[in-house]
Amino acid sequence: MKKSRKVTAAAPRSAEQSTHALLALGQGHAAAGRWREATAAYKELLKLEDRPAWRLELAAAYAGRARELAGKGMPKESLTLWENRALVAPDLPLELDHVALLLRLGQVQAVLDLHARAERRLDAATLAALRSHLAAWYLAGDPTLAAGLPPDDQIREHGTAAAAALAAYCRGDDLALREALATLPFRSPYRDLALILKALQRAWEAADQDPAGDPGAAAALLARVGDDSGFAPLRRACALALGPSATLTVRLAEAGDHSRRFALTLVGWGDERQALWEEMRRVTGPGPAALLRLLQRRRALLGEDWARRQALRLLVPGFPKSAALITEGGGRRLSAPERLLVAAWRTEDSRNPWEEMEAWDAYARHLIAAGPGPQGSDDALRIALVLRRVESHREMLAQATPSRDSDSPYRALAESLALSLEYDPDDRDTYERLVHYHLRGGEIKTARVLLDQGLKRFPKDLGLLTAALDAALAGDAFKKAARYAREILALDPINTGARERLVQAHLAHARKQIRAARPDLARKELDQAAEWDQDGRRRDQRDLLAGLLDLSIDEALGRTALSNQVAALGSGLSATLALGLETVAIGRPAAWALKAVGLGKVKVPDQADLAAFLARLRTHLEGGEALAGELQRLFDKPLSGAAKWPLTLAESESACDTLRRAGLTLARRTFAEAALKRWPDTPVFVLHQFESCRTGARYYPRPRDMQQLEDAWNRAREAGDERTAHRIGEVIDRYESAGSFSGSPGGFFGGAFDDDDAYDEAGPVPGQFAVPPEDAFRALIEIMGIDQLLKLAGIDAKTRAELKKRERQIGHERIIDEVLALMREEMSDIGRLPAPGQSPGLPLPGAGPAPAPAGSKGGRRGKPAAPAPEPPDDDPPEQFELF
Amino acid sequence: MSDPYLTLGLPPDADNAAVQAAYLAAVKACPPERDPERFQTLRAAYESLRTHRARLAQALFDQEPPTLAEVLDRADPVGAPRRPARALFDALLRGGD
Numbered sequence: 001m002k003k004s005r006k007v008t009a010a011a012p013r014s015a016e017q018s019t020h021a022l023l024a025l026g027q028g029h030a031a032a033g034r035w036r037e038a039t040a041a042y043k044e045l046l047k048l049e050d051r052p053a054w055r056l057e058l059a060a061a062y063a064g065r066a067r068e069l070a071g072k073g074m075p076k077e078s079l080t081l082w083e084n085r086a087l088v089a090p091d092l093p094l095e096l097d098h099v100a101l102l103l104r105l106g107q108v109q110a111v112l113d114l115h116a117r118a119e120r121r122l123d124a125a126t127l128a129a130l131r132s133h134l135a136a137w138y139l140a141g142d143p144t145l146a147a148g149l150p151p152d153d154q155i156r157e158h159g160t161a162a163a164a165a166l167a168a169y170c171r172g173d174d175l176a177l178r179e180a181l182a183t184l185p186f187r188s189p190y191r192d193l194a195l196i197l198k199a200l201q202r203a204w205e206a207a208d209q210d211p212a213g214d215p216g217a218a219a220a221l222l223a224r225v226g227d228d229s230g231f232a233p234l235r236r237a238c239a240l241a242l243g244p245s246a247t248l249t250v251r252l253a254e255a256g257d258h259s260r261r262f263a264l265t266l267v268g269w270g271d272e273r274q275a276l277w278e279e280m281r282r283v284t285g286p287g288p289a290a291l292l293r294l295l296q297r298r299r300a301l302l303g304e305d306w307a308r309r310q311a312l313r314l315l316v317p318g319f320p321k322s323a324a325l326i327t328e329g330g331g332r333r334l335s336a337p338e339r340l341l342v343a344a345w346r347t348e349d350s351r352n353p354w355e356e357m358e359a360w361d362a363y364a365r366h367l368i369a370a371g372p373g374p375q376g377s378d379d380a381l382r383i384a385l386v387l388r389r390v391e392s393h394r395e396m397l398a399q400a401t402p403s404r405d406s407d408s409p410y411r412a413l414a415e416s417l418a419l420s421l422e423y424d425p426d427d428r429d430t431y432e433r434l435v436h437y438h439l440r441g442g443e444i445k446t447a448r449v450l451l452d453q454g455l456k457r458f459p460k461d462l463g464l465l466t467a468a469l470d471a472a473l474a475g476d477a478f479k480k481a482a483r484y485a486r487e488i489l490a491l492d493p494i495n496t497g498a499r500e501r502l503v504q505a506h507l508a509h510a511r512k513q514i515r516a517a518r519p520d521l522a523r524k525e526l527d528q529a530a531e532w533d534q535d536g537r538r539r540d541q542r543d544l545l546a547g548l549l550d551l552s553i554d555e556a557l558g559r560t561a562l563s564n565q566v567a568a569l570g571s572g573l574s575a576t577l578a579l580g581l582e583t584v585a586i587g588r589p590a591a592w593a594l595k596a597v598g599l600g601k602v603k604v605p606d607q608a609d610l611a612a613f614l615a616r617l618r619t620h621l622e623g624g625e626a627l628a629g630e631l632q633r634l635f636d637k638p639l640s641g642a643a644k645w646p647l648t649l650a651e652s653e654s655a656c657d658t659l660r661r662a663g664l665t666l667a668r669r670t671f672a673e674a675a676l677k678r679w680p681d682t683p684v685f686v687l688h689q690f691e692s693c694r695t696g697a698r699y700y701p702r703p704r705d706m707q708q709l710e711d712a713w714n715r716a717r718e719a720g721d722e723r724t725a726h727r728i729g730e731v732i733d734r735y736e737s738a739g740s741f742s743g744s745p746g747g748f749f750g751g752a753f754d755d756d757d758a759y760d761e762a763g764p765v766p767g768q769f770a771v772p773p774e775d776a777f778r779a780l781i782e783i784m785g786i787d788q789l790l791k792l793a794g795i796d797a798k799t800r801a802e803l804k805k806r807e808r809q810i811g812h813e814r815i816i817d818e819v820l821a822l823m824r825e826e827m828s829d830i831g832r833l834p835a836p837g838q839s840p841g842l843p844l845p846g847a848g849p850a851p852a853p854a855g856s857k858g859g860r861r862g863k864p865a866a867p868a869p870e871p872p873d874d875d876p877p878e879q880f881e882l883f
Numbered sequence: 884m885s886d887p888y889l890t891l892g893l894p895p896d897a898d899n900a901a902v903q904a905a906y907l908a909a910v911k912a913c914p915p916e917r918d919p920e921r922f923q924t925l926r927a928a929y930e931s932l933r934t935h936r937a938r939l940a941q942a943l944f945d946q947e948p949p950t951l952a953e954v955l956d957r958a959d960p961v962g963a964p965r966r967p968a969r970a971l972f973d974a975l976l977r978g979g980d
Contacts, residue, residue: 104978133978140976170969200966234975245961249952256980258971265967273959280951294954302957306895309942310949317948345946378939385940393944427936 019048026057035065059089067097075105094118096129096228103137112148126228128189131155133230135189139163155189162190169197177201192231195221196238200266203242215242233259241266249277272301288314288322292329312342319346340366344389353394353409360389361416372423384424387416397433402441410437421453428458435467442806444475460491469501478509482528503533510545515587519549540569544582551596552588562597572609573638574616576602577631581620584628591630602634604641611651613639618658626814627662639667643674649682656688668692684724686712691731696778701735781816790819885947887928889956902932 026041042058066081082098094114102111115130122130135155138145139162149156165180181194188194203218219242225235240251241263248267252260264274280294292314299307311331315322319342323334334342344359364386373379391397391413400410414437417430431454438447451468458464465488472481485502488495506529513522526549529542543565551558562579569575576599580590594600605613613635617627627635639659647655652675659668669692675685690709694701709732716725781789790803806815888895891905906929915922931941 100978136976136978140973142977166969166972170966170972172966230978231976233978233980234972236980237975258974258979262967262971262975265965265971268962268964270959270962273955273961276955276958277951288948291949291951291954295949298954298958302954303895306957310954313946313948316946341943345944348946381936381939382943385936385943389944424936 019045022048023054026061030057030061030064033064035061035068039065055088056092059085059092062088063095063097066101070097070101075101079105093121093126094130096126096133099130099133100230103133108137108142108144109148112145129226129228129230131189131230132192135159135162135193136230136234139166139190139193158184158188158190162188162193165194165197169200174201192225192229192235195224196231196234199238203238218242234262237262238266288317289325289329292325292331296326296330312338313345315342316345319343337363337366337370348393353390353396356393357390357409357412357416360386364416375423375425380423384420384427387420387423388427388430391417391433397437400437400440402438402443414438418450421450425453426457428454428461428464431458432463432467435464435471439467439470439474442474444471447471448475462488462492462495465491466498469498469505473501473505473508476508476512478505478512478525481505482509499532499534500537503529503538506532507538507541507545510549511582511586514545514549514552519553522549540565540578541582543568544579545586548582548586548588548593551593552586555596559596562593566597566599570609570612571599572612573602573605573635573642574609574612575599577613577616577620577635580631580634584631589630590628590634602638604638607642607645607647610639610642610645610655614655614658617662618654621658621661627664632663636664636666639664640670643667643670647675649675649679652678653684656685660688660691665692665695681712681715683712683716683719683721683728687724687728687731706732706735777820778816781819885945886949886953886957887931887941889953889960890924890928891932892960893932897932897938899934902929902938 022041022045026038026045029035029038029041038061039058042054042061045054046058062081062085066078066085069075069078069081079098079101082095082101085092085095085098099111099114102108102114111134115134118130119127131154134145134149135158138149138155138159146156161180161183165177165184168174168176168180177197181197184190184194199218199221202214202221219239222235222239222242225231229235237255237259240255240259241248243251245267248263252263255263261274264277269277276294276298280290292311295302295307295311295314302310308331311326311329312334315326315334318325320339323339323342327333340359340363344356344363347356347359350356364383367379367383367386371379372383397410397413397417400413402414403411405411414434417434421427421430431450435447435450435454438444438450447467448471451464451471454461454464455468465484469481469484469488472478472484482502482505485498485505488498489502492498506525510522510525510529513519513525522545526542526546529538533539533542544562547558547562547565549558550561566575566579569578576594579593579597579599583590583593591600620627652671656668656671656675659665659671668688672685672688672692676682676689679685686708690701690705693705709728713725713728713732716722716728790799795803803815803819806818887893888897891902891909893901893905897905906925909925910922913921913925930937931945932938
């Protein structure tokens with residue numbers, strides 16, 4: 001018996017050890033696949049007593065260990081164990097793995113001897129498998145094998161056809177391949193080869209007709225080749241090539257050299273590609289550093305520019321530290337523009353747009369300094385693209401409004417876009433984007449300049465024409481607006497939006513002419529509006545305007561016309577609103593026309609009239625117009641009387657919302673209270689009631705009101721009404737942060753809130769800010785007037801004039817909101833005027849870092865509570881001295 | 884694959900006509916109904932190279948790092964399936980792996 005090397009018996013060596021214990025030990029190791037230890041145990045056992053059954057167990061352990069060593073790439077050691085097995089149990093049948101190993105080691109004659117000795121003792125399947133191994137070797141051209149087999153052996157007889165089939169496949173002669181395969185009988189030792197060649201044809205040879213081939217059919221054919229076949233290595237190599245190309249390299253990770261090359265060749269990898277891939281396999285893996293080195297080494301093959309650009313991209317994640325990698329990989333140092341470009345790429349992950357803007361700006365400045373070339377040149381286009389990069393990447397201007405703040409990122413972005421047009425004036429999207437941005441901020445002149453430039457280049461562009469229409473309407477240039485609308489309709493006759501806006505433009509122009517006492521021109525505009533108002537959607541407005549025009553010229557004629565029109569509209573509150581809106585729009589008091597038609601005294605509407613009134617009011621508000629103060633005063637009280645009508649919950653909610661937007665505070669409160677009687681504690685009505693009570697209020701809300709609001713917030717959250725919960729949350733935050741101004745937990749009045757009555761009676765502590773700052777400024781504006789307040793705040797005359805004009809357009813309440821916003825902006829350097837929801841004395845946005853959020857108030861809404869109260873400040877806030 | 888030139892098999896100096904022709908040929912070879920994901924990739928590649936301005940933008944702003952597959956594609960794109968040489972067959976027939 002030959003001794004295998006390095007056998008260290010893990011089995012017990014004690015003389016007293018029983019055979020029983022050794023047997024159990026050996027079997028335990030064998031069951032666990034610990035063949036080496038099992039072998040040692042059985043050998044000890046056989047020393048104690050030589051039994052045939054134990055020899056068989058030792059033989060099995062040798063076989064297991066032999067396979068283990070073969071798998072580890074130790075064929076010679078493995079063969080020793082196979083030989084030991086044969087010596088321990090000479091009568092055992094031949095194992096195919098032993099045969100395969102012998103063949104791999106070139107011991108063909110030994111295999112032939114084994115074959116000759118074991119042929120009669122093997123079952124048919126094992127014999128067929130053994131012969132397939134011999135067939136594979138015969139086909140591979142082994143001369144010893146050919147000489148060792150009788151001439152009439154099927155391996156030799158069929159070998160000629162099998163070799164012909166294989167040669168035909170390799171040279172691409174499919175006809176010859178089919179003919180050769182047809183001569184091989186079903187039970188030929190080359191049957192597995194035939195299956196494999198047919199699979200190869202199915203999977204790839206049909207590629208001319210069908211690039212995907214039929215991998216399913218091919219896989220089925222390959223599956224018929226057993227693992228014990230002599231053709232199994234060939235089958236495994238073919239199977240590796242089947243399957244998705246995306247996972248090919250993963251499938252090949254554990255394959256041997258021949259199998260990899262075979263599979264890669266089958267799927268179309270060229271020699272260069274295979275060599276590169278093998279090169280990468282030999283290094284640590286496809287990490288950035290390894291790829292960088294590969295790019296550098298193979299730059300001649302890959303192209304210098306391409307390899308360099310890809311190398312730069314690999315530097316982005318760790319830049320600037322990663323810049324060293326490129327020189328470590330053998331590349332040249334980064335040039336200045338390369339460094340700027342990679343730095344700009346790096347900032348695109350940043351959440352801070354300023355970083356990105358500054359980085360791209362630096363790159364743009366470099367390109368400009370290098371010489372932009374003429375307009376339209378690639379260099380000029382590159383500069384334009386770089387100047388637009390942040391906007392095209394982040395799309396920040398899409399919803400932004402122009403700011404006067406010189407540090408505003410929107411302003412900087414808009415400037416970059418405008419500059420880009422100097423280098424590339426043919427980018428229509430940039431015109432449109434900039435125009436809309438400026439229009440949102442009322443910067444009509446800037447928008448017009450851009451539109452003129454854009455329309456010169458793109459005169460038929462619907463987007464730009466629509467923007468021009470918007471700009472004209474925003475600037476009250478109705479004649480121009482009508483011209484643009486006509487151009488749009490000429491290009492797109494079914495553009496209902498443009499048609500509607502054209503009608504509106506003519507109506508607006510007619511109002512302007514009536515205000516200017518030009519009835520002839522107004523009449524002309526009305527006729528043109530009628531011409532375009534084909535579906536009659538604006539008929540009521542047209543007729544009312546015509547009636548008002550008559551009334552301004554001939555009272556009797558006008559009264560008749562308007563009376564007929566008002567009667568056609570139902571003579572109710574809705575008709576009164578329609579006439580009132582048009583009258584105010586032509587610059588006359590509503591009372592002038594309403595009295596003329598006998599609607600001077602407004603009555604409580606019935607339910608149908610109420611619905612019509614609210615619908616008309618909603619349409620008016622959706623057009624961006626506010627309800628004039630005169631009309632607010634006219635309708636607020638009679639509408640309150642209509643709260644008694646049995647509206648549905650949805651109707652009540654819609655009514656409250658419309659009344660809120662129209663500034664009809666009393667009516668909103670009455671409707672909210674009526675709704676709360678029908679649907680007690682409904683959060684949205686609690687909110688409407690609270691807000692309507694707060695409008696114009698001078699003092700901080702009572703704790704019980706705040707508590708009701710907070711309860712409503714909880715109910716809204718529980719009911720899944722996130723929208724209402726959000727709205728209520730905002731209101732609570734606004735008052736809470738205002739209340740935390742003094743730094744006391746209970747708000748500015750501290751302990752005063754502990755006792756409602758005490759608060760109500762005592763009022764605010766003298767010298768302290770007794771109301772939410774926002775409300776305080778509102779009160780100041782009411783008392784002093786907007787103009788006086790703005791003067792004191794140092795706002796220039798031109799801006800004040802614009803604001804006055806805007807007040808006429810949008811109403812008193814909304815202009816106060818805008819003035820407060822403007823003052824916040826103008827006084828940001830002082831940093832004391834609080835934004836809504838912000839405590840005075842805290843920095844304004846942009847004036848410094850945001851305050852750290854305080855701990856949540858018992859986690860009430862799952863978000864940080866209002867900013868932490870500032871320590872009490874003995875000095876009075878600076879802005880109060882201004883007034 | 885992130886490099887649109889490699890996706891469409893185009894040289895770096897391809898013009899509008901070449902881009903369009905390559906895209907149409909690729910879609911014809913791999914229609915959307917057969918491989919929707921591949922079609923999306925082709926479409927994205929086409930959009931990023933469709934115009935001269937788009938090609939300049941792609942060169943300036945595409946910062947997607949290359950993959951090994953892209954480097955291999957650049958060096959030697961995958962071609963049509965090939966038949967292994969007889970020597971490779973023989974190596975496997977002799978039990979090699």
